Amino acid sequence: MLDKVIVGSEEWCSFPTFNIPAIKARVDSGAKTSALHAVNIIPFDKDGEKWVKFDVNPLQNNGKTIISCEAKVVDKRIVKSSSGSRESRYVIRTNIVLNEASWEIEVTLTNRDSMGYRMLLGREAMSGRILVDPEKNFLLGQPTTEKLEEYYNKSKSDKKGLRIGLLASNPELYSNKRIIEAGELRGHEMHFLNLKYCYMKLDANQPEIHYRGGRVLNDFDAVIPRIRPSMTYYGCALTRHFESLKVFSLNSSTAIAQSRDKLYSLQLLLNNGVDIPTTGFANSPLDTNDLIKMVGGSPLIVKLLEGTQGKGVVLAETKKAAESVINAFKSLNANILVQEFIKEADGKDLRLFVVDGKVVATIQREAIPGEFRANIHLGGTATVIKPTIEEKRIAIKAAKAMNLKVAGVDIIRSAKGPLLLEVNSSPGLEGIEGATNKDVAGEMIKAIEKHFNYK
Template sequence: MLDKVIVGSEEWCAFPELGIPTIKARVDSGAKTSALHAINIVPFEKEGKNWVKFDVNPIQNNTRTIIHCEAILVDKRTVKSSSGYREQRYVIQSEMQVGDSRWQIELTLTNRDSMGFRMLLGREAMSGRVIVDPEERFLLGEPTTEKLKEYYQKNQEEKKGLRIGLLASNPELYSNKRIMEAGEILGHEMHFLNLKYCYMKLDADTPQIHYRGGRILDDFDAIIPRIRPSMTFYGCAITRHFEALKVYSLNSSAAITQSRDKLYSLQLLLNHGIDIPTTGFANSPLDTNDLIKMVGGSPLIIKLLEGTQGKGVVLAETKKAAESVINAFKSLNANILVQEFIKEANGKDIRCFVIDGKVVAAIQREALPGEFRANIHLGGTATIIKATPDEKKIAIKAAKAMNLKVAGVDIIRSSKGPLLLEVNSSPGLEGIEGATGKDIAGDMIRAIEKNLKISK
């Protein structure tokens, strides 16, 4: 009993291994695990082991003071918060100092902007070592304002380069990790902004975007929207609000919105003289026979307008099969496109990656044996390819027609020449960087520099 440390309901502690000289913690014996406020969390490998890097704002309501941390990854587990919200969190282990005592504890990493404390000390970390007097606070001392300034003045980050927000949903995606990494390498301050944590204040005088916990996002120079299809409506609304605040968006909300409307985007492309596979659209099942006939009969492709990345795509090999599928979708009030099947493409398409009006890389994608592609990429292998001048011209023209600074333009080779399949406003980087070895993420950051006229 006498060997145990007596603490109050709030205490200041330190994490020497993480470079955190002091941080205020809420001592909570009702919580099982301990939690540390962390943002920009990115897993990586070092010397054959799994690590995680993250940033800590150790002082509540102060985002200028940033400590960059790295630690070996111990685990990843689901944690249930006091409000009942379940979240997947990374778990690290680090030495904690409380008063004169030090010991190793496990910490889960999570954004605690909405909480009153940057650190929560749970009972697992206290077991056998701590006695809590809930009526007291700071029994082991409290740093003065001057001492806090001394601790953290060197960590007050001066503005370096641009402050860029990556507006997305999953920080673990290869593409998102690479963009964050590329921005940091080029000297910019990168922040991962989870779309689900953003919310808006619509006001004629003081429009605002808030982040979980009430932080106002009013200090960004640029954002990179990478909006998953299921978040298109909300993601574009947030992007539009950033634009209203005069924050540069690499792809505009209007361009993303129209690129996600398959029918409208095809009409736009046709209006700009870009060839596509013959496509039909109708509202009534009574027009099914003529719809099939107008695209050249079977086999043909049936695509749900709301489908994404190959989902909701059906190859109908016979007229009867086509009628059945079309009528089934129509009975569900689902909007569909009917498109001619390009047999000579033989399960291959060309992905041209366009950045700021230039094709920076191109790959050929081929389905795995037995995999159905239906004029659209569903996976398989990717190999580097030299796009023809006509294919590059179509890709650049398509991105311009859609008003996209960054686009993945999918083209299929046919007996009629290259035909455009689709324009993707949030193209993935893994396949194209892996096949070509090019720094596509860096090219995206450099496009922001160019458009904001930043000299390096």
């Protein structure tokens, strides 16, 4: 017992492995596991093992002091917080220093912005080493304000690169990890910003964007919105708020919103001279027969306007089937498009990836044999293909018409020539980078650098 250190209910400790010289911890023998405040948590592979990158704001109510860290993952487990909620967390091991003694502990990574302490020291880490006097605080001393400034007040002139936020929902998605990686390789400070954790202050004098726990996101140079369809309304509102704060958005909120409106986007494309498969739209089921004739009869494609890519798409092979599908959707008050079926495409389409007015990569996608594919990509194999000059022209023209700096443009080859199917404002990178071995994520970062004349 004499060898054990007596501590109060809160103490200062350090993590030399992460270059964190001082962080205030809540000493809690009621908690089994220790927890460290971490944001921008990004998993990655290193030498065949799972690692994780994360940022630590070591000082409470100070979002500008950021320590970037990485560690090997030892586990991922469900942890029950003091509020009773359950959360899946990465678990790492690192050395903690307390009163000049150092030993290895297990730590879970979680956003503790809403908590009073950046660090929670649980009983597993204390076992055999520490006794707690809950009536006392800082029995081991605490750093002065001047000392903390000395530790963390690094000159901003030493900071290089741009501060870029990736607005998305899933940090483990290939595309999101690649964009973070590409930005860091080019020397920028990259941050994953979960859309659901952001909220806005609308104010004439001091508009702000806050992150979970109250951190103010007021110092970003640029954001890259990658908004899933279910988050379109909120994601566009958030992107628009960043834009009002003079933060550059790689794809603007207006461009994203109009790209998600299938009917409006097709009208925009036609108004800009881009050919599409013949398409019909009607409000009343009484016009079903003429609607079918208008697009060339059966077989035809029926698409839900609110459907996401590859979903809400039905191939009606006969006139009777087409009438049944259209009337079924109409009875549910669902808005639909009907579109001619391009039989000669034979289950294939092209995905041209456009960045800043240039086609940077192209693949041909072919459906899995026996699976339905209706003028739209539903999965299968991807192969490298050289697009024609006309196909590249259409892709560039389509991206420009939609005002998108980054776009996945889907084109189908028909007897009438290339026809545009869809323009995606948050195109995935895995298939096209895997097939072409091109650094598409890097091209996206270069487009941001070009806007800032960054060299």
